[in-house]
Amino acid sequence: MVGADGQLPLPWLGKPLQDALRTQRGHALLVYGAQGTGQFELSLCLAQAWLCEAGEGAQKPCGTCASCHLVQARSHPDLLVLVPEALRESLGWGSADDGDEDKSSKAKPSKEIKVEAVRTAVGFAQSTSARGKAKVVVVHPAERMNAISANTLLKTLEEPPGIARFVLSCGAPDALLPTIRSRCQAVALGLPAADVASAWLAQHKVAQPDVMLAAAGGQPLEALAWVQEGIDAVSWTRFPKQVAGGEAAPVAGWPLPVLIEALQKLCHDAMCLASGAPPRYFPPAALPTGAALPALAAWSKALRDAQRHADHPWNMPVMAESLVLQAAQALKSPLATKPPSVHSAR
Ligand SMILES: [Zn+2]
Incomplete structure (x- = not known):
């Protein structure tokens, strides 16, 4: 998301974010591209922009309004981020109150987005907006919805309630139900320019960033994860x-x-x-x-x-x-x- 300093989370997201906000027509977007280029971050920036209260027509969220602060604090009442249990910790997102968590269980956290969580998201989208701008659901990675979860979401994508908006983030659009894809406006996120990505890796103390960027097939987040x-x-x-x-x-x-x-x-x-x-x-x-x-x-x-x-x-x-x-x-x-x-x- 855009920080309090107004900076984008990843320097190459400015243009894709601007383009998506400018061309967005429907209530559901599908952000797709190679994993490790920042689909999740772009999806969050879109959600933040829709909720931002700094004024219409901005090219990115302001980062400083009350709504942006709530997003930064991961506590915006009109934003729900749906991620598999297995990714909650690494992403720092995802509610623990979606009914599918058993804290006493020693089972491995699920890699899927479960139907219970999708039902919670659907209920959330139908509820009244607390701050009046929108209700936004981010689903990441959308291909981790199983068929039942996806079908549960599909009904809401077909007939979206009032001011609900959805961003699905996805590394493998082919793995989604065609009916889900067809309800969403596609937003392609390509590989960032190599010099921009290398400079970002160097800022993150990656030695020989060009070598690591090539190793990761041009995906800077992947390169950083490997170094880690x-x-x-x-x-x-x-x-x-x-x-x-x-x-x-x-x-x-x-x-x-x-x-x-x-x-x-x-x-x-x-x-x-x-x-x-x-x-x-x-x-x-x-x-x-x-x-x-x-x-x-x-x-x-x-x-x-x-x-x-x-x-x-x-x-x-x-x-x-x-x-x-x-x-x-x-x-x-x-x-x-x-x-x-x-x-x-x-
Ligand atoms: Zn704002």
Whole structure:
């Protein structure tokens, strides 16, 4: 959201925010784009702008009116932010009183947006606005609604009560019900300019921000999250040759989904090199050469299989070793060797 100093939460959101406010016609927007570019932050800025009491036609929320202060304090009576339990802590948003929380339960927090929470949001949207501007519901990430949750929201999106407005934030619009998509005005959030994103990463004390930005496919929030996981430019640049050499120890502590993603990026870049194209995620000098396309293609498929099971509670050091061995086989294979077994990662 826009802070009390009037600053945007992310420097590249100014233009998308302005465009969305200028072209907005309906009562529901769908902000979509690559994860890690700030969809949630843009959605909150939109909500804040609709609730801002500084005057009509502004290009962003003022940050200083009573309403903006309430949004900053996460206590605006006309704003409801709907996120899965599993994201509440990291985002610092989400109400605890939506009826689906069992504090005595040891169960893992849900990654889904549950139907009970959506029902609460629907009731909220139908209630009277406390400050008279609007009732705003932000749903993030919208693809985490299961079919029942989505259908519950759909009815309200079709016939929105009075001054209710919705912002759905989404990294995978294809995963949404087509009926949900068709009720929303789409707002695309593209990758920020590399220089702006790198400067932002540098402000957040990320060393060699260009390397980390490329590692994250141009998504600065993702790059920052990786650095916070302990993956910096030095470890990223060393990664390809360590993996090609079969060294699993340096990556044994990486979260499995991150390791699999890093291997997929390495596989992608090795394929680029093997077919004479420039790599995308790693500095060219960091990459091992000489891998053959058939072996890389088989490895790519094996990684997709592994990704489907990335949430399984594997024994991580064993899993990392298995994945690295598989990678080493694929990367070192001279032209005529057999592709690695697709099951060797399990
Ligand atoms: Zn304001």
